Amino acid sequence: xxxxxxxxxxxxxxxxxxxxxxxxxxxxxxxxxxxxxxxxxxxxxxxxxxxxxxxxxxxxxxxxxxxxxxxxxxxxxxxxxxxxxxxxxxxxxxxxxxxxxxxxxxxxxxxxxxxx
Numbered sequence: 001x002x003x004x005x006x007x008x009x010x011x012x013x014x015x016x017x018x019x020x021x022x023x024x025x026x027x028x029x030x031x032x033x034x035x036x037x038x039x040x041x042x043x044x045x046x047x048x049x050x051x052x053x054x055x056x057x058x059x060x061x062x063x064x065x066x067x068x069x070x071x072x073x074x075x076x077x078x079x080x081x082x083x084x085x086x087x088x089x090x091x092x093x094x095x096x097x098x099x100x101x102x103x104x105x106x107x108x109x110x111x112x113x114x115x116x
Contacts, residue, residue, distance in 0.1 A: 001065050003028065003092050005110035012077035016112045018088050020069040022062030023095065030058040030071065030090045034080075045097035049109040050089045060090075075114065084114040 003022035009015075022028055037051035060069050080086075088110045095105040 002098065003062065003065075003090065003095065003105060003107050005030075005088055005090055005107045006068070007088065007110040007112050009075070009112040009115070011115045012075050012079070014075070015072045016075050016086070017073075018071040018110060018112070020060055020062060020071065020090055020107075021065050022068075022090075022092060024062065024064045026062045026092055026095055028060050028062060028090045028092045030060055030088055031055045032058065032086060032088045034084055034086060036085070036087065043104055044091065044106050045100040045103040046106050048089055048091075048106065050087045080114045082114055082116045086112040086114075088112075 006019040008017045031050045033050045033055045035051045035054050038047045038049055039051055040047040090107040092105040097103045097105045
């Protein structure tokens with residue numbers, strides 16, 4: 001099974017969570033951004049749906065497909081305007097793509113929308 005992301009969130013003053021699923025002990029870089037866009041990069045199996053500029057980069061090491069790493073953030077009321085979309089995607093530099101052998105595996109994009 002390939003690595004993937006899941007997300008959950010709720011109204012302000014609750015936690016927004018991002019779950020990173022991947023092979024046991026695989027290093028990954030999670031990119032988080034409020035910008036939308038697409039950026040094809042030569043060594044990646046697919047384009048980044050999170051633009052490469054203006055990101056927060058979070059290094060993680062996964063603990064197995066069935067035991068995701070949970071990244072959690074508290075969103076206080078008014079911290080971000082209602083409707084703001086946080087986008088996240090992860091790259092696994094040591095996991096080769098099955099779709100494009102020899103390229104770095106890229107996960108799906110996960111989205112959290114700031115709610116009223």
